[in-house]
Amino acid sequence: MIKIENLTKSFTTSTRKGFKTNTTTVNAVNNISFNCTPGRIFSLLGPNGAGKTTTLRIIAGIINPTSGTAIVDNYNISQGSNELKKRIGFLTGSTGLYERLNPDETLDFFGKIYRIPEEKLKERKAYLFDKLGINEFRKKRVGQMSTGMKQKVSIARTLIHDPEVLIFDEPTSGLDVITADSIIDLIRESKENNKTVIFSSHIMSEVDLLCDDLAIINKGSIIYNSSFKDFKNEMKADNLTQEFINRVKEA
Amino acid sequence: MREIFIIIKKELSELLRDKKTIINSIVLPTLLVPILIFGTIKVTQVIEEKEQQKTIQIGLVNAPENFLQLVKKDSLNTISTFSKTEDFKGLIDKKTIQTAIIFPDNWNQQMDSLTTSSVQIYRNGTKDNINHRVTQIIDSYNSQLKEIRIAQLHIPIQKMTPFNTNYIEVGEQKELIGKRIGGFIPYLFILTMWGGCLLAAIDLVTGEKERKTIETTLSLPISKFKILLGKAIVASLLGFIPAVLNLFGLIVGLKLIHGIPDSFKLAINEMLNFEAVALILLLLIPFSLFLSGFIIALVAGASTFKEAQSKATPLIMLIIIPLVLAMMPGIELSWSTVLIPVLNIGLGVKEIMAGTIDMMQYVVILLSLIAFAVGTIYFSYKKFSDENAILK
Numbered sequence: 001m002i003k004i005e006n007l008t009k010s011f012t013t014s015t016r017k018g019f020k021t022n023t024t025t026v027n028a029v030n031n032i033s034f035n036c037t038p039g040r041i042f043s044l045l046g047p048n049g050a051g052k053t054t055t056l057r058i059i060a061g062i063i064n065p066t067s068g069t070a071i072v073d074n075y076n077i078s079q080g081s082n083e084l085k086k087r088i089g090f091l092t093g094s095t096g097l098y099e100r101l102n103p104d105e106t107l108d109f110f111g112k113i114y115r116i117p118e119e120k121l122k123e124r125k126a127y128l129f130d131k132l133g134i135n136e137f138r139k140k141r142v143g144q145m146s147t148g149m150k151q152k153v154s155i156a157r158t159l160i161h162d163p164e165v166l167i168f169d170e171p172t173s174g175l176d177v178i179t180a181d182s183i184i185d186l187i188r189e190s191k192e193n194n195k196t197v198i199f200s201s202h203i204m205s206e207v208d209l210l211c212d213d214l215a216i217i218n219k220g221s222i223i224y225n226s227s228f229k230d231f232k233n234e235m236k237a238d239n240l241t242q243e244f245i246n247r248v249k250e251a
Numbered sequence: 252m253r254e255i256f257i258i259i260k261k262e263l264s265e266l267l268r269d270k271k272t273i274i275n276s277i278v279l280p281t282l283l284v285p286i287l288i289f290g291t292i293k294v295t296q297v298i299e300e301k302e303q304q305k306t307i308q309i310g311l312v313n314a315p316e317n318f319l320q321l322v323k324k325d326s327l328n329t330i331s332t333f334s335k336t337e338d339f340k341g342l343i344d345k346k347t348i349q350t351a352i353i354f355p356d357n358w359n360q361q362m363d364s365l366t367t368s369s370v371q372i373y374r375n376g377t378k379d380n381i382n383h384r385v386t387q388i389i390d391s392y393n394s395q396l397k398e399i400r401i402a403q404l405h406i407p408i409q410k411m412t413p414f415n416t417n418y419i420e421v422g423e424q425k426e427l428i429g430k431r432i433g434g435f436i437p438y439l440f441i442l443t444m445w446g447g448c449l450l451a452a453i454d455l456v457t458g459e460k461e462r463k464t465i466e467t468t469l470s471l472p473i474s475k476f477k478i479l480l481g482k483a484i485v486a487s488l489l490g491f492i493p494a495v496l497n498l499f500g501l502i503v504g505l506k507l508i509h510g511i512p513d514s515f516k517l518a519i520n521e522m523l524n525f526e527a528v529a530l531i532l533l534l535l536i537p538f539s540l541f542l543s544g545f546i547i548a549l550v551a552g553a554s555t556f557k558e559a560q561s562k563a564t565p566l567i568m569l570i571i572i573p574l575v576l577a578m579m580p581g582i583e584l585s586w587s588t589v590l591i592p593v594l595n596i597g598l599g600v601k602e603i604m605a606g607t608i609d610m611m612q613y614v615v616i617l618l619s620l621i622a623f624a625v626g627t628i629y630f631s632y633k634k635f636s637d638e639n640a641i642l643k
Contacts, residue, residue, distance in 0.1 A: 011639065012639075013639070039466045049467065057466075057642075060470050061470070062466060062470055062640070063638045064638070082473060082474065083472070084472075084473035085470065085471065085472035086472040088470070093463075094463050094465075095463070095464075095466045095467040095468045095470060096462055096463035096464045097464065097467070098261070098265055098462075098464055098467075099265075099464075100264070100265040100268040100269065101261070101264065101461055105264070109257065109261050110471075112257050113254065113257055113471050113472065113473065114472065126465075141268075215393065217263045218303060
């Protein structure tokens with residue numbers, strides 16, 4: 001369960017001109033609220049620079065909000081607890097893998113950090129490697145892998161500790177259809193296992209396939225938040241992509 | 252602690268899989284000193300041999316016969332005789348001759364009347380080999396003439412020698428050499444340590460940004476302080492290990508390389524005994540942490556390797572200047588220099604090697620370095636926790 005209430009994140013930048021320092025404060029996320037419930041997939045959509053990544057980083061405990069609260073699986077993020085991070089699987093375009101380790105070592109590292117018992121880690125690793133087809137390159141260094149291979153390993157490391165909350169930011173970006181399909185399958189499986197899933201993507205067909213609840217964020221504010229069923233019922237355009245564009249332009 | 256160890260293990264495996272790190276942190280530091288010693292000895296030998304075999308073209312004016320014979324004794328001297336003073340500066344510039352010795356017209360008269368004459372020598376001060384050899388000829392001729400005069404005057408030789416000097420060395424050979432070269436040794440391994448820490452710190456912080464793994468690391472259920480501490484320990488290890496290998500290379504190099512004077516070898520062996528090496532290494536542990544903390548704090552805001560290098564490189568001046576000061580003969584370890592980082596290590600190592608370290612001062616250096624290390628680690632933690640800087 002994720003409960004976001006009046007969340008704001010401001011960034012202050014200072015620029016120096018001679019002896020003068022100009023300080024500018026920008027709200028990357030401005031007073032946003034939404035809920036994600038277990039067993040449902042929540043899609044957070046928005047154009048580039050809308051505030052998606054900042055929101056997801058706050059939920060994952062990577063950055064602190066300026067104001068507002070976020071409760072993730074009964075933990076308040078303002079307490080900055082590592083217990084909260086243990087309950088989250090976080091995957092975005094900027095959570096790369098350690099290039100000089102191989103998939104085996106990568107998952108062992110994450111397993112140890114998440115304090116997974118050795119036997120359980122072995123089982124979980126075997127399951128994910130099998131499910132994502134990683135076995136054939138499990139000893140290959142990440143730096144020598146293709147984009148698809150890397151993304152599979154990223155998904156595996158996100159799921160290794162079987163987290164209650166999953167955050168996926170464009171998980172299928174740049175992947176071939178077969179790899180993308182296996183990842184979508186895993187996201188669906190997480191939903192079936194009653195996990196809370198936040199999913200962000202620019203591929204509307206995937207949103208259509210997975211989404212239960214939806215929020216659209218633009219310029220740091222939520223401009224739409226309801227169930228995907230409601231969104232579809234309220235659609236004025238012919239397709240999802242056009243409806244999304246129209247709503248962002250109207251906001 | 253467990254998490255810090257996991258981070259250290261992971262960072263070390265990553266770094267040691269990089270060829271650049273292996274070459275800079277292990278291969279180079281081990282081989283650097285032996286290569287330097289061997290190279291210096293060989294190059295000096297070759298230069299000396301070459302110089303000794305070089306001919307010198309000497310221009311002479313009014314040279315007396317006995318001087319001419321003295322010059323001719325060395326077959327490598329080529330003589331050009333001039334009847335009068337010429338433009339010798341021009342001739343030396345044109346390389347017609349390399350030096351010129353001008354005796355006065357009335358030289359024989361002056362010698363017979365036992366008066367003091369004057370000899371002019373044209374020379375280029377930068378040509379050490381020529382000047383050295385000409386000075387030897389002149390000194391030898393001067394002594395020869397003195398002996399002739401003493402004989403002519405029937406003065407017993409003892410009367411011309413009021414006293415003989417006899418120096419008795421009370422300082423140990425170890426102390427002498429320790430104070431003279433002791434400043435050079437920390438210069439060598441602190442610079443190696445700096446290089447190791449710099450490369451590792453940049454790779455562990457800016458490298459993570461470039462490889463887009465910093466967010467992955469920050470999403471781990473470990474505090475930022477533990478992540479930072481793990482990284483700082485690894486960076487300091489990658490600085491400390493090359494410094495130790497450097498020292499090891501020096502000891503092995505001195506043992507295996509031929510051509511080093513035995514007295515020097517003996518003194519160095521005595522200086523680098525177990526106790527001295529242990530005392531030096533103990534100082535290097537907090538110092539490497541201090542360096543890593545400082546570098547991490549400087550590069551935390553950099554988003555590329557190049558930017559990080561340009562931010563951290565000026566720091567080297569803060570290391571070189573105190574180390575050069577430590578090499579200067581007049582600057583000694585005292586209560587006023589004991590708290591100045593880098594300078595205190597340079598001077599401390601000098602005293603340790605000379606066997607004259609004051610243990611109270613040593614403890615103060617160690618404690619001050621620990622305090623500086625804690626300070627820079629805290630400073631780097633603050634920088635590492637700055638969201639604007641680290642996620643840039």
